[in-house]
Amino acid sequence: MKHVAILQFPGTNCDLDTKYAFEKLGCTTSIVWHKERELPSNADLVVVPGGFSYGDYLRSGAIAKFSPIMSAVEEFANNGGKVLGICNGFQILTEVGLLPGALKRNIGLHFISKFQTMKVVNNTNDFLQKCDKDEVLNIPIAHADGNYYIDEESFKELESNEQILLRYSNEKGEPVVVNGSVTSIAGVCNKNKNVFGLMPHPERALETILGSTDGIKMLEGLIA
Amino acid sequence: MTAIVNIFLKQGVLDPQGKAIHHALDAMNFEGVEDVRMGKQIVLKLSTNNKEEAQKEVEKMAEEILANTVIEDYTIELI
Secondary structure, eight states: OOEEEEEEOTTBOSHHHHHHHHHHTTOEEEEEETTOSSOOTTOSEEEEOOBOGGGGOSSTTTTGGGSTHHHHHHHHHHTTOEEEEETHHHHHHHHHTSSSSEEEOOTTOOOEEEEEEEEEOOOOSTTTTTSOTTOEEEEEEEESSOEEEOOHHHHHHHHHTTOEEEEEBOTTSOBOOSSOOGGGEEEEEOTTSOEEEESSOGGGOSBGGGTBOTHHHHHHHHTO | OEEEEEEEEOTTSOOHHHHHHHHHHHHTTOOOOOOOOOEEEEEEEOSOOOHHHHHHHHHHHIIIIIOOTTTEEEEEEEO
8 A cells, every 4th residue: 555645834725635635546644744854754655735835925835945844855756756746836846946947926917726628748657657648637726826937948858858747728638828837838747757746736636526537547647 | 234135037037917017007008118027025134244244145045045046036235
């Protein structure tokens, strides 16, 4: 049975949804307070969940970067451990430098909260291995700072290394502008393909009654 | 000594807030505004009076936390 460590910062609000999601998929979980210095020794996956760590003060994720637990997460990732950042977790992982780029204020300045279709760009990684390339998924998004930015040179690298995970799209898979992200990027991974970040919330898409079950195959890929 | 750190999105990085302010100014018929950049200012009261030391220390703060140098530039003013 896989064990998932879920971080909790002051202002994190998706920790319990994430716990519910991974337990539903048959994992054991632990919530790890940000002041801890060590991750559970049996952790197979670390999830930095969504929310508003430190009230998004200064910049989203900027202050969480210096929480004691983050050095342990960096070490875990640098040793090849799998790390997933969802929404604010994605912002934190870019601030820490575990993922390339940065997330700016949405182009329309609004907080966007809705179901959004997106296309699987690359599935040559653990996270999207259970999805088909070019498959269109329907997953909720809920963010104000999801406008992904990366400079041109790093973007080329991202593209050629197959590090782009998802792009916001219409139902046909054609890219659409949702928040102003460079080429509609919704999620990326690092070069070694063990650290993943995305703005959409797969943990909120596990049940038909809640509108979509597309999140299951994403999360399952990480615990396969 | 006081350090004033001004942080702005880099030139070439689209600034959605600056753009929205620009649109509002246009809508209010303020003419002649060519560009608007929105940034933030952080004012630090320092115990040191040594300018060189302060500059070095505040630069370190800006690089490590105050600015995200992937998307932002900063300036430091010491008074």
